[in-house]
Amino acid sequence: EMESKVSEGGLNVTLTIRLLMHGKVRGSRSGGKGETVKKMREESGARINISEGNCPERIVTITGPTDAIFKAFAMIAYKFEEDITNSMSNSTATSKPPVTLRLVVPASQCGSLIGKGGSKIKEIRESTGAQVQVAGDMLPNSTERAVTISGTPDAIIQCVKQICVVMLESPPKGATIPYRPKPASTPVIFAGGQAYTIQGQYAIPHPDQLTKLHQLAMQQTPFTPLGQTTPAFPGTLGSVAGKQRSSIVLPLPALTMFPCICPGLDASPPASTHELTIPNDLIGCIIGRQGTKINEIRQMSGAQIKIANATEGSSERQITITGTPANISLAQYLINAR
Numbered sequence: 001e002m003e004s005k006v007s008e009g010g011l012n013v014t015l016t017i018r019l020l021m022h023g024k025v026r027g028s029r030s031g032g033k034g035e036t037v038k039k040m041r042e043e044s045g046a047r048i049n050i051s052e053g054n055c056p057e058r059i060v061t062i063t064g065p066t067d068a069i070f071k072a073f074a075m076i077a078y079k080f081e082e083d084i085t086n087s088m089s090n091s092t093a094t095s096k097p098p099v100t101l102r103l104v105v106p107a108s109q110c111g112s113l114i115g116k117g118g119s120k121i122k123e124i125r126e127s128t129g130a131q132v133q134v135a136g137d138m139l140p141n142s143t144e145r146a147v148t149i150s151g152t153p154d155a156i157i158q159c160v161k162q163i164c165v166v167m168l169e170s171p172p173k174g175a176t177i178p179y180r181p182k183p184a185s186t187p188v189i190f191a192g193g194q195a196y197t198i199q200g201q202y203a204i205p206h207p208d209q210l211t212k213l214h215q216l217a218m219q220q221t222p223f224t225p226l227g228q229t230t231p232a233f234p235g236t237l238g239s240v241a242g243k244q245r246s247s248i249v250l251p252l253p254a255l256t257m258f259p260c261i262c263p264g265l266d267a268s269p270p271a272s273t274h275e276l277t278i279p280n281d282l283i284g285c286i287i288g289r290q291g292t293k294i295n296e297i298r299q300m301s302g303a304q305i306k307i308a309n310a311t312e313g314s315s316e317r318q319i320t321i322t323g324t325p326a327n328i329s330l331a332q333y334l335i336n337a338r
Contacts, residue, residue, distance in 0.1 A: 013065065013066055013168060014063065014064060014065055015063070015064070015065075015066055015069055015164060015167070015168070016061060016062070016063045017061075017062045017063075017069055017073075017103060017160070017164070018059055018060070018061050018062075018103065018104040018105075018144075018178075019059070019060040019061075019062065019076075019101060019102065019103060019104065020057055020058075020059060020060075020102040020103070020104050020139075020146060020179070020181075021057065021058050021059075021060055021101075021102070022056060022057060022058075036079065037050065039075075040072055040075045040076070040079075043071065043075065044064070044068050044069075044071035044072035044075060045064060045065070045067075045068040045071065046062050046063060046064035046068040046069055046071065046072040047061075047062070047063040047064055048060065048061070048062050048072060049061045049063075051180075051181065055181040055182065055183050056181070057181035058181065059104065059179070059180070059181065066164060069160075069164070070157060070160065070161060070164075073101075073156070073157055073160045074153065074157050076101070077099050077101070077153035077156045077157060078153045080099045080100075080101070080153075081099050081152075081153050084096060084097060084099065098131070098150040098151050098152065099150065099151065099152065099153055099156055100148060100149070100150040101148075101149050101150075101156060102146045102147065102148050102149075103146070103147040103148075103149065103160075103163065104139065104144045104145075104146060104147075104178075104179055105134075105144060105145055105146075105147050105163075105167070106143060106144055106145075106172040106176040107138050107143050107144060107145050108143070108172045108173040108174060108176070109166070109167055109170055109171075109172050110134050110145050110147070112166050112169070112170035113134060113147065113163065113166050113167075114134055120166065121134065124159060124162045124163070127158070127162070128151070128155050128158040128159040128162060129151055129152070129155040129158075130149050130150065130151035130152075130155035130156055130158070130159035131148075131149070131150045131151055132147065132148070132149055132159060132163075133147070133148045134146075134147050135147070135148070139179035140179070140182070141177070141179070141180070142176075142177045142178055142179035142180070143175075143176050143177045144176065144177070144178060144179045147163070149163075271322055271323055271324060272322070272323075272324075272325065272328065273320060273321065273322045274320075274321045274322075274328045274332070275318060275319065275320050275321075276318075276319040276321065276332065276335065277316045277317070277318055277319070278316060278317050278319055278335075279315060279316055279317075280310060280314075280315055280316060280317060283307070283317050285338055286307075286319075286335055286338045287307065293338060294307070297331060297334045297335060297338070298331075300330070300334060301323070301327050301328075301330040301331035301334060302323060302324075302327045302330075303321050303322060303323035303327035303328055303330070303331040304321070304322040304323060305319060305320070305321050305322075305331060306319070306320045306322075307319050308320070319335070
């Protein structure tokens with residue numbers, strides 16, 4: 001009965017639902033000068049706010065009566081499906097991926113959402129046809145968890161309705177520390193007399209090249225002046241970077257194929273060794289599945305990285321990094337970023 005009231009907007013309840021989205025999604029949703037979001041606000045009647053800042057993630061806060069929230073979610077879900085359809089027109093993929101949204105829910109309400117022995121979440125999955133996953137861990141520096149919903153737009157809308165019912169029936173207990181995405185520091189790579197930042201699978205020329213690179217390398221070695229190319233890389237990257245500095249976008253392999261990631265340095269400083277200790281419970285995210293992440297870090301930094309085997313009774317693992325100061329600095333940076 002409560003669910004039907006919520007569905008019809010019969011309950012005069014104001015709810016706030018928080019969504020976690022990747023930064024690049026915001027661009028596709030905002031449209032020209034935020035027109036898409038403006039349209040969603042006007043047509044749904046909900047307040048929709050998007051967190052600001054140089055973060056890889058955004059928090060989208062949707063507030064309003066239940067019927068306004070459902071209208072906003074419907075518009076978001078259908079917009080996402082439209083984006084997927086458009087991206088598939090240029091792709092060779094044959095199966096259409098589902099629409100996926102991530103809600104941010106106070107951890108104190110997640111028990112009610114899962115239900116005894118997982119009964120509630122199973123019921124929601126079966127009645128809506130959507131996939132629902134509640135994260136086991138809380139989001140960093142918060143008391144909130146991510147709840148991932150995926151499926152067709154209609155399944156997602158029904159799923160959000162049922163989650164709202166649970167949240168209304170089981171208010172959060174105690175104070176909630178909201179999750180706030182941290183600003184991203186992007187690695188800077190120097191190749192062919194040009195600095196690049198990593199964005200997804202591409203390297204983009206960095207506007208404030210030398211300053212950032214000096215901060216990263218933490219050393220006084222002079223760099224090749226901008227506009228000059230290094231003889232180490234005839235043609236390809238160096239010459240292109242010189243001609244089209246403002247618009248060039250290079251796939252990552254174009255940079256990582258080179259043996260040294262900082263070819264702009266005038267001389268290669270002697271190799272040195274640096275040791276780090278990492279907690280056992282974090283080592284998995286640094287190594288990645290079948291060593292993919294640590295190999296990526298080795299390739300991007302140009303450093304040799306050895307991870308010691310776990311020792312009995314110790315809660316930490318030793319990591320040994322060998323290379324030039326710039327290689328070591330970049331390897332440390334990438335490990336910390338993981």
